[in-house]
Amino acid sequence: MRFLNRSADRWAGRVSRHRRGPLAGLLVLLLGLLLTGGLYTAFSPAQAEQTESDEELVAKGRELFLVSCSFCHGQNGEGVRTDDGNQLGPSLVGVGAAAVDFQVGTGRMPMAAPGQQAPRKKPVFTEEEIAAMAAYVATLGPGPAIPEESEYSVEGMSDEERQEAIVRGGQIFLTNCTACHNFTGSGGAMPRGGHAPKILGVEPRYIYQAMLTGPQSMPSFSNGNLTPEEKRDVIAYLESLEENPDYGGFGMGGLGPVAEGMYAWLVGIGVLVGFAVWIAANSTRSERKTKEKVES
Structure with a gap:
């Protein structure tokens, strides 16, 4: 046991003397360079590729x-x-x-060809x-980079989370989007020959990118204006519009008062005018027949 202790002390003394020697620093430097080169060789090819x-x-x-x-x-x-x-x-x-x-x-x-809107x-x-x-x-x-699917997809939400997202997205949509795209997302006419396209049935990826980049006459909603979560909420609201049935019957494209007024004039008043003309024509025929019978 005493012999082993003496050997260990002798070995430690030699290591200590060599560590203080002039070649010790050079040896450590060479070992560091070899280690760095090995790591670079291991990871560099994938990066270069x-x-x-x-x-x-x-x-x-x-x-x-x-x-x-x-x-x-x-x-x-x-x-x-x-x-x-x-x-x-x-x-x-x-x-x-x-x-x-x-x-x-x-x-x-x-x-x-160049035009007002593509x-x-x-x-x-x-x-x-x-x-x-x-x-x-x-x-x-x-x-802006191309968004990942996780940024605009609502598939991973629970029913409760999705309902909350629909409510928030509806408020954002009604505040910022209905003036152009209509409250049902059916689109509408714009000044100077432009139009707001229908956004129901559009892929969530493109809806997100349209809000992010503001194509053509549409304003851009950067992440500073609408966060990625708020954009996803708008997409959730639009998807809910597609899923909900139209309880009002014939929706007339969801274009609001313009379409309703057109149908009222063309269909409603048109039918009434047609009946009035038909009644007047039949009344005139009846009066002529009665007059002819009296004269005969």
Whole structure:
């Protein structure tokens, strides 16, 4: 036992002397470099591969952009003006990937011809091509990113949470959206040839992105104006409108007094006028027949 203690003391003394030596610091430095290099070798390839993939996606998006979008938006997304100073296509710097996903994903872009408002139509590009163009436009300037499904989906809510979200979303919608989209989300006419589209049946992803980016004449509701939770509440309210039956019978498109007045004039008053003409015509025939019988 005494021998083991002496050996341990002798070994500790040697280690202490070597630790104070001039080569000790160099040895520690070499060990640190070897450890750092090993960690870099282990994790660096995956990062490099991901970066290369992102670069390829952006490059593909730029090629698609130059072919399909640069005529109106410029080769670098700076926007294009006509000779008379009118805006042919707005600048895309800072609009973010969410704006591209909305505009191209709903078929509004590319437009067949410049106009007041782009209608929704069948998309021209695939999901992969849209993602590539969105990645390229996102490099032009910081802007809203494409939201995750968890940000706009109401699937994970309990019944109680969903009812609360519907109530909150209804209040937000009635305050901010009914002036253009109608209280039932059926849309309506706008000044200068524009229109607010029908938003019932629209995918929650695009409703969220429309609120986030403010396409065309619609105001944008950034996360500073409406939080992601409030946007999701609005989506929950709109989905509840689709699920609820119309207890009033024929809804006439849900367009309110305009549609009701049109139906009143064309159908209601039209039917009454038709009956009045028919009664007058039959009364005249009866009087003629009576007069002829008297004379005979």
